[in-house]
Amino acid sequence: MNLAAAFGATAERNRDKTAVFWGDETRTYGHLHDQSDAVAARLRADYGVETGDRVAIWVKNCPEFISAFFGIQKAGGVATPINNFLKPDEVSYILSDSGCRLLITDASMSEAIPALRAENPDLQTLAVGEFEGLADAGAAAPDERGDDELAVIIYTSGTTGRPKGAMLTHGNLLHNIESCRKILEAEEFDRFVLLLPMFHSFMLTVCNLLPLIIGGSVALIRSLHPPKNVMQEIVRHEATVLPAIPAFFRAMLHESVPRELPLRVAISGAAPLPVETLNAFNDKFPFPLIEGYGLSEASPVVSFNPLRGPWVAGSIGKPVPDVEVSVRNEAGEELPDGETGEICVRGGNVMAGYWNRPDETDKAIRGGWLYTGDIGYRREDGYAFITDRKKDMLLVNGINVYPREIEEVIYQFPGIKEAAVVGKPDARKGEMPVAFVAANEGGEIDEKELLGFLRQRLADYKIPRRIVKVDALPRNATGKILKTELREREV
Numbered sequence: 001m002n003l004a005a006a007f008g009a010t011a012e013r014n015r016d017k018t019a020v021f022w023g024d025e026t027r028t029y030g031h032l033h034d035q036s037d038a039v040a041a042r043l044r045a046d047y048g049v050e051t052g053d054r055v056a057i058w059v060k061n062c063p064e065f066i067s068a069f070f071g072i073q074k075a076g077g078v079a080t081p082i083n084n085f086l087k088p089d090e091v092s093y094i095l096s097d098s099g100c101r102l103l104i105t106d107a108s109m110s111e112a113i114p115a116l117r118a119e120n121p122d123l124q125t126l127a128v129g130e131f132e133g134l135a136d137a138g139a140a141a142p143d144e145r146g147d148d149e150l151a152v153i154i155y156t157s158g159t160t161g162r163p164k165g166a167m168l169t170h171g172n173l174l175h176n177i178e179s180c181r182k183i184l185e186a187e188e189f190d191r192f193v194l195l196l197p198m199f200h201s202f203m204l205t206v207c208n209l210l211p212l213i214i215g216g217s218v219a220l221i222r223s224l225h226p227p228k229n230v231m232q233e234i235v236r237h238e239a240t241v242l243p244a245i246p247a248f249f250r251a252m253l254h255e256s257v258p259r260e261l262p263l264r265v266a267i268s269g270a271a272p273l274p275v276e277t278l279n280a281f282n283d284k285f286p287f288p289l290i291e292g293y294g295l296s297e298a299s300p301v302v303s304f305n306p307l308r309g310p311w312v313a314g315s316i317g318k319p320v321p322d323v324e325v326s327v328r329n330e331a332g333e334e335l336p337d338g339e340t341g342e343i344c345v346r347g348g349n350v351m352a353g354y355w356n357r358p359d360e361t362d363k364a365i366r367g368g369w370l371y372t373g374d375i376g377y378r379r380e381d382g383y384a385f386i387t388d389r390k391k392d393m394l395l396v397n398g399i400n401v402y403p404r405e406i407e408e409v410i411y412q413f414p415g416i417k418e419a420a421v422v423g424k425p426d427a428r429k430g431e432m433p434v435a436f437v438a439a440n441e442g443g444e445i446d447e448k449e450l451l452g453f454l455r456q457r458l459a460d461y462k463i464p465r466r467i468v469k470v471d472a473l474p475r476n477a478t479g480k481i482l483k484t485e486l487r488e489r490e491v
Contacts, residue, residue: 002145002170003209004073008033010215014188019212020063021191021219021237027063032070032212038134039071047102047124051076051145054153056100057199058082058091060108061220064128065198066208068104073151080153080165081199083399085459088112090163092119094155098165098355104128147171153355154201154296156400165355166296175348176299177210179320183304184241184265188215191239193263195221195230195248196398201300202269206243227251235260243267245398247430249289250277263287265307269294270398271430272386275313282311291316293386295372297364298323299349302372303384315383316376323347327378332366340377340387344369392483394423394431396461403483406433406454406462413453415443418473421464422486435464436486438472445469 011019015030043049055077057068072079080098082091095103095116102124103116110127117123151170155163180186194207211218219237221230227248234242235258242263249268266281266289273291281289290307293316294300303325305317319325326334327341335341350370353361364371373393376386394401403421410419417438423431439445447467454463468489474482 001147001174002073002149003151003173003213004070004145006174006213007036007070007073010213014215017215018217020066021217022063023222025063027066029212029215032063032066035064035067035131035134036070036074039067039131040074042126042134043071043075043077043102047126049075049077049102052078052150053102054078054080054098054100056080056082056095056098056103057105058084058103058109059106059128059198060084061194061198061222062106062128063220064106064131066212066218067131068128069208072104076145078150078153080155081204082155083199083459084109084197085399085461087457087459088115088119089457090459092116094163094165095120095123097163098153098155102126145170147174148352150352152204154204156296162405164357164360167352167355168296168299169352172299172349172351173205173209174213175322176205176301176320177213179322179347179349180206180210180301181214182321183307184210184267185307186210186214186216186241190214190216190241191219191237192216193219193221193230193234193239193242193244195224195244196270200270200399201296202243202294202398205299205301206267206269224248226255228255231255231258231261234263238262240264241267243269245270245430246273246277247271247397247428249273249281250428253277253280253284257285261285261287265290267292267304269301271395278311278313293317293384295374297351297370297372298345298347299351301349302345305383312383315385317384318382319345319347319384323349325378325384326369327376327384328369328371332369335377337378337380340375343372343374343376343384343386345372346370394433396426396431396433397429399461401431401433401462403433406435406458406464409454409457410435410437410450412457413445413450415440415445417441417443418481420473420481420483420486422483424465424487426465429461432465433462434466434468434486436468436470436473438470 011029011033018026019029020027055072147170152168153165192211219239269292290305292304294302303317305311324346329341375388378384406421417440419437424434426432474485
């Protein structure tokens, strides 16, 4: 079984059913099925896409993302969704690293194409605006790929400052879809609210693949601002499941609640959910907000608080069906309940490895266990808690940001002697990066010029909230920068 076959079977059974609500527009299963067939035919005939070829998707949220994704699957390709907030330099790296020769994009990204082609001369592009004009190609060729073959590469930021491609097989994603179906008790009548970026692994699995494989529907939200508009869309489309990030649920607390809100459950993922937000939300709304945990390398869902409770504040819940979680020490030995160590995951959802990075794969997957880099513990009743992050990572609006990546760009600015980026709590975005910089001897750093330099090279959410100029960075006896001390400084 593979994703193309699973979606095709569901679409054939539900050809006239609405698969996607998009403002005043709708897309039926039949439309998406036929359009993705036509995309697949175009990819094979005009672009020479063959089994295993990587094809990038760089678009803002739209129904055509779905047709592009399944079109790639039907053509035998490997979908490589790219964060649409990235700048051309960042996108170029992913295209080059993954070996993508074809980029599916939209009109909003057109200004970046010349810069991408300058770095990737063989790059071809296909605009989603052309999808409607594609000729009906009839049924797609049978796809015989097995569940152990590569379906998706999700790029996740790495501690080395360069993103790594997590290789997810058809089996990985189908396994995670089934686990999520069970834990959420998802049925064909469910309508999932999709309001976060579709490139995100959380949205890809929970809001795209899950509903479209089981025969549900997607309520794709055009705009998040203000949050009351989202709730109006939820009512309008009779949506039942709302996956989002903590920042959105905090915003919902300040909005008036429509009496007829049809939701049966809200799911918080991609970032830690503050206990006060959880408690206030569940006091205000008649449906539960449950916290989950995952990472791209696990397709991505690992655990959830049970749908019917008990919901444990501050906990990432219990493993989803057919997934195991253990806590291990540096030697890889399993620790008893209550002891703190690294959260590790085992199951059919665990990635095949990192694209072209065997050494990184061997570090991440040992003895069949995925070492997540998150530190925590497990209670006797099976509920897990995350207490820290082993990796030096920030979560800005639920998106991973690694300080090393920002530091590498800061060091490209003239006159920088040393730099360190740490996370500072932010009520709206969860965390924000703050950069501490020291100038070369006798030099001076212009803060505005440095920020302008960074804005040209990094996505907006990676830009430090503040530049703090210091004479020197604090270090320990071995020369390691004391980031703990920097985090404690008032800025």
